[in-house]
Amino acid sequence: MTQSILPINVQVRGLHKSFGSNNVLSGIDLDICKGEVVVIMGPSGSGKTTLIRSLNFLEIADRGIIEVCGITVNAAQFKQSPNHQLRTRVREIRRRTAMVFQSFNLFGHMTALKNVMEGLISVKGQSRNAARVRAMELLKKVGLADKADAYPLHLSGGQKQRVAIARAMAMDPEVILFDEPTSALDPELREEVLKVMRALADDGITMIVVTHEVRFARDVADRVVFMEGGHILQDCSPARFFCGNDNERIGRFLGLIEA
Amino acid sequence: MIELFLRAQPLLEKAVLVTIGLGLASYFLGCLLGLLIALARISTFRLLRCLAFCYVSIFRGTPLLIQLLLIYYGLPAYGIVMGPIASALLALTLFAAAYLSENVRSGISGVDKGQWEAAWSMGMSYWRTMLRIVLPQALRIALPPMGSRMIGLMKDTSLASIVTVVEMTRVAEQIGAATFRYLEMFMLVGAIYWFINQVLTVVQTLLEDRLSRHFK
Numbered sequence: 001m002t003q004s005i006l007p008i009n010v011q012v013r014g015l016h017k018s019f020g021s022n023n024v025l026s027g028i029d030l031d032i033c034k035g036e037v038v039v040i041m042g043p044s045g046s047g048k049t050t051l052i053r054s055l056n057f058l059e060i061a062d063r064g065i066i067e068v069c070g071i072t073v074n075a076a077q078f079k080q081s082p083n084h085q086l087r088t089r090v091r092e093i094r095r096r097t098a099m100v101f102q103s104f105n106l107f108g109h110m111t112a113l114k115n116v117m118e119g120l121i122s123v124k125g126q127s128r129n130a131a132r133v134r135a136m137e138l139l140k141k142v143g144l145a146d147k148a149d150a151y152p153l154h155l156s157g158g159q160k161q162r163v164a165i166a167r168a169m170a171m172d173p174e175v176i177l178f179d180e181p182t183s184a185l186d187p188e189l190r191e192e193v194l195k196v197m198r199a200l201a202d203d204g205i206t207m208i209v210v211t212h213e214v215r216f217a218r219d220v221a222d223r224v225v226f227m228e229g230g231h232i233l234q235d236c237s238p239a240r241f242f243c244g245n246d247n248e249r250i251g252r253f254l255g256l257i258e259a
Numbered sequence: 260m261i262e263l264f265l266r267a268q269p270l271l272e273k274a275v276l277v278t279i280g281l282g283l284a285s286y287f288l289g290c291l292l293g294l295l296i297a298l299a300r301i302s303t304f305r306l307l308r309c310l311a312f313c314y315v316s317i318f319r320g321t322p323l324l325i326q327l328l329l330i331y332y333g334l335p336a337y338g339i340v341m342g343p344i345a346s347a348l349l350a351l352t353l354f355a356a357a358y359l360s361e362n363v364r365s366g367i368s369g370v371d372k373g374q375w376e377a378a379w380s381m382g383m384s385y386w387r388t389m390l391r392i393v394l395p396q397a398l399r400i401a402l403p404p405m406g407s408r409m410i411g412l413m414k415d416t417s418l419a420s421i422v423t424v425v426e427m428t429r430v431a432e433q434i435g436a437a438t439f440r441y442l443e444m445f446m447l448v449g450a451i452y453w454f455i456n457q458v459l460t461v462v463q464t465l466l467e468d469r470l471s472r473h474f475k
Binding site for chain 1: 371374382
């Protein structure tokens with residue numbers, strides 16, 4: 001495969017996480033190359049959301065090694081004694097990645113434009129003017145320049161998610177994590193969000209997407225990772241995944257979501 | 260009746276200013292202290308959390324009058340002597356801060372966790388997130404109970420009369436004693452308290468509308 005020549009952007013080794021007696025992640029190993037679009041699928045409770053939230057430490061795994069953009073953090077160490085050095089590394093990982101949430105999480109007291117500007121000012125230390133220009137460009141890119149002054153309350157779900165994507169893009173992330181970005185949307189609104197995501201994939205940014213969108217996975221993804229019960233059951237190309245998958249469990253899952 | 264009010268007027272004018280000044284000053288100082296206590300209460304440092312908890316427990320769990328008497332009559336025994344107004348200001352501030360800290364804390368915990376996560380996922384620090392993302396939204400949630408506190412505090416200033424602060428209640432008492440017309444005098448200052456609080460209610464409503472414009 002040609003992918004192996006590309007530098008590795010995200011590396012996960014032996015990731016474990018349990019909530020009480022429930023093992024959500026039981027030893028995940030995963031390598032993702034620069035520029036790859038990886039779709040993570042699986043039934044609910046299979047650990048896919050926990051996995052991507054572990055990558056930027058919104059969820060802290062019990063043990064395992066996470067390396068993102070060349071920054072390595074031992075999850076167990078961070079959990080037990082999050083000292084200054086480890087916290088700085090986690091901050092650095094967060095600065096170099098971005099996340100898009102199922103529930104959008106736009107800042108409710110700020111306009112669309114201010115939402116996109118916030119990270120540029122607060123994290124990248126840009127001036128208000130520079131941030132405004134850049135934020136406007138990004139809103140144009142997601143087709144929402146005319147909504148710059150609207151508050152999240154007055155935006156549709158699809159518009160909110162597009163603002164959230166613009167906000168994520170403003171950080172110039174090397175990796176974007178999508179946590180079920182279209183699950184809270186009706187079919188029409190989904191399409192406008194997926195369109196923006198396809199454009200991002202064409203830009204060559206590394207994307208890790210937890211989703212049930214079969215068409216997106218089939219058309220856009222370089223790889224599909226199927227999870228169940230905290231394990232990775234299959235990790236292969238979309239062509240292999242969707243066309244006559246010989247794994248009985250996955251076949252059943254696909255039968256249900258494609259029906 | 261008229262001649263009584265005319266006689267009271269010069270004293271009352273000053274007394275109204277003292278009441279309003281005492282109420283507003285202790286409220287704003289109480290807000291600042293209350294904010295710090297709320298932040299300590301949700302801190303990751305156990306000691307800070309514990310101190311904040313004890314503070315609220317003590318100042319919310321004992322009568323304001325006792326706190327005031329302790330400061331004015333009790334502290335001089337330890338060499339700390341404060342004038343009537345300073346004593347009243349301190350007592351009202353400490354008392355108000357205990358309640359206000361709980362209002363702020365519930366406001367902060369009322370902000371959706373997703374707001375924190377969105378800011379953290381961009382690499383924002385805890386304090387930056389608190390200041391720019393969480394507190395502005397927490398304030399909106401906390402505004403109604405904080406407004407009630409302001410009104411409550413304005414009425415609590417009447418206790419300062421006990422430690423000889425010449426505010427409205429004390430003036431009513433003095434003139435009442437001199438003229439034996441307690442009824443009219445207490446009715447009058449009662450009406451002034453009511454009027455001040457109606458104005459505050461209107462201000463609170465306007466502020467609430469302004470802050471929640473984008474959320475309805």
